[in-house]
Amino acid sequence: MVADPVRLQILRLLSQVTDATATELATHSPASYQTLRRHLEALEAFGVIRARPGVSDGETSGRPAARFSLDPDLRESVRSATAAPTSNARPSSSSSPARR
Numbered sequence: 001m002v003a004d005p006v007r008l009q010i011l012r013l014l015s016q017v018t019d020a021t022a023t024e025l026a027t028h029s030p031a032s033y034q035t036l037r038r039h040l041e042a043l044e045a046f047g048v049i050r051a052r053p054g055v056s057d058g059e060t061s062g063r064p065a066a067r068f069s070l071d072p073d074l075r076e077s078v079r080s081a082t083a084a085p086t087s088n089a090r091p092s093s094s095s096s097p098a099r100r
Contacts, residue, residue, distance in 0.1 A: 004039065006029065006031045006035060006036065006039045007039050007042070007043060008082070009028075009029055009031075010025060010029075010036070010039055010040065010043060010049070010068075011043075011048070011049075011070065011078045011082070012078065012082045013025055013028055013029075014049060014068060014069060014070045014075070014078075015070060015075045015076075015078040015079045015082065016079075018069060019052075019067040019068060019069035020067065020068055020069075021054070021065040021066065021067060021068070022036060022037050022040055022065065022066070022068070023065060025040070025068070040068055044068070048070075048074070049068050049069065049070055050068070050069050050070075050071070051066045051067070051068050052066065052067050052069070053066055053067075054066055054067055
């Protein structure tokens with residue numbers, strides 16, 4: 001369910017902000033808007049993310065964009081799980097080219 005690269009990217013992006021619209025997320029994704037939207041709907045259906053209706057500014061016509069977010073506890077878990085691994089280990093001798 002979450003192992004898909006697009007879904008992982010959505011979770012990673014949402015872990016860095018309070019909330020975002022599908023359009024805002026799409027600006028940081030190589031996936032098309034339609035693909036991204038399908039993944040957002042799936043993540044919402046599984047209860048991984050939450051969507052709340054957008055709020056009208058009273059001047060812009062049309063329906064305001066929904067805002068997607070992660071639960072704050074889940075946000076920290078996603079940050080930890082997707083953080084770049086830090087390693088102080090030395091490369092093994094088998095990974096370096098052989099010298100003659």
